[in-house]
Amino acid sequence: MSRGLPRFPDFKPLALEDRQVIQPLLWDYQPDTSELTFTNLFIWKDHYHFVWCLDGDCLLVAGAGPSGAWGYPPVGPGPRADAARRLLTWLREEKGEPAPRLERADARLAAELSGQAGLTVEPVRDHFDYVYLTADLIHLAGNKYHAKRNHLNSFRQAHAFSYVPMGAAHLPACLALTESWCRLKRCEEDLSLMGEWAAVRLALRHVEDLALTGGVVLVDGRVEAFALGELLNRDTAVVHIEKANPEIRGLYALINQQFCEQAWSAAPFINREQDLGEPCAPPNSPTTPTAWLKNSASG
Numbered sequence: 001m002s003r004g005l006p007r008f009p010d011f012k013p014l015a016l017e018d019r020q021v022i023q024p025l026l027w028d029y030q031p032d033t034s035e036l037t038f039t040n041l042f043i044w045k046d047h048y049h050f051v052w053c054l055d056g057d058c059l060l061v062a063g064a065g066p067s068g069a070w071g072y073p074p075v076g077p078g079p080r081a082d083a084a085r086r087l088l089t090w091l092r093e094e095k096g097e098p099a100p101r102l103e104r105a106d107a108r109l110a111a112e113l114s115g116q117a118g119l120t121v122e123p124v125r126d127h128f129d130y131v132y133l134t135a136d137l138i139h140l141a142g143n144k145y146h147a148k149r150n151h152l153n154s155f156r157q158a159h160a161f162s163y164v165p166m167g168a169a170h171l172p173a174c175l176a177l178t179e180s181w182c183r184l185k186r187c188e189e190d191l192s193l194m195g196e197w198a199a200v201r202l203a204l205r206h207v208e209d210l211a212l213t214g215g216v217v218l219v220d221g222r223v224e225a226f227a228l229g230e231l232l233n234r235d236t237a238v239v240h241i242e243k244a245n246p247e248i249r250g251l252y253a254l255i256n257q258q259f260c261e262q263a264w265s266a267a268p269f270i271n272r273e274q275d276l277g278e279p280c281a282p283p284n285s286p287t288t289p290t291a292w293l294k295n296s297a298s299g
Helices: 016-029 038-043 081-095 107-113 134-139 143-158 168-185 191-205 251-263
Strands: 051-055 058-065 068-071 101-105 119-123 129-133 161-165 213-219 222-233 236-244 269-274 291-295
Touching: 016 038, 016 058, 038 191, 038 236, 051 081, 058 081, 068 081, 081 101, 081 107, 101 107, 107 119, 129 134, 134 251, 134 269, 143 251, 161 251, 168 191, 168 213, 168 222, 168 236, 191 236, 213 251, 222 251, 236 251
Parallel strands: 068 101, 236 269
Antiparallel strands: 051 058, 058 068, 101 291, 119 291, 129 269, 161 213, 213 222, 222 236
């Protein structure tokens, strides 16, 4: 690591130029949880006020929202107990969190810290990721995908379409589609939707800088759906963004299926990010458990 990088406890706001430092650390870790990509951190940086620094060989990231400040799990080689405790202490002493926590902790960190004095590991079902077999999302075979097949067949019967990789020429239309989607969903009345709107715009404006893979669906020559993703680890692609004209039935099912088939058929798994407590993924699809690590020590 070169000099001049932020060292604990001197956090700095996350910026695009930090990708050259952060992305290799994340890739070396081979994360399972969708939050641990530079793209996710960057496009949500204004909504969650992400800051970062290095603690030895570990990357530390902290954010803040309506529920207060929190940290993400230290990313780096183990053991990480000391780094986790330092981050929790910083959240308590510098951010005034009475019960500081690390959110989206993966199974590796949860196992590493489980049973340690002063720490409580709690599964948080609403923060589990949807992880599917890629082949399942491409072929949609079996009863569990019956509804998706119906939506897809309905679209194919009603519309001619083409799927193409996203290029620079498609970006204005993708931005326009996002703005139209937000008007329909009344994003201005919902802070979380406003945050999502800003995140999508940031991703589209920095597709090349973030090395994202994108795809678009054209109907009558117009961009009516698009998706953006990247490899989360060697075996898993993560779909960060998926938007479609909600007035065209079956279009979400189509962009989902086509993006997986055309862009990610070589990856065994697809991570579609948090399920937000919705009914769980099909039974044959693995999910990624996450947890809060809470510092329950007094003082």
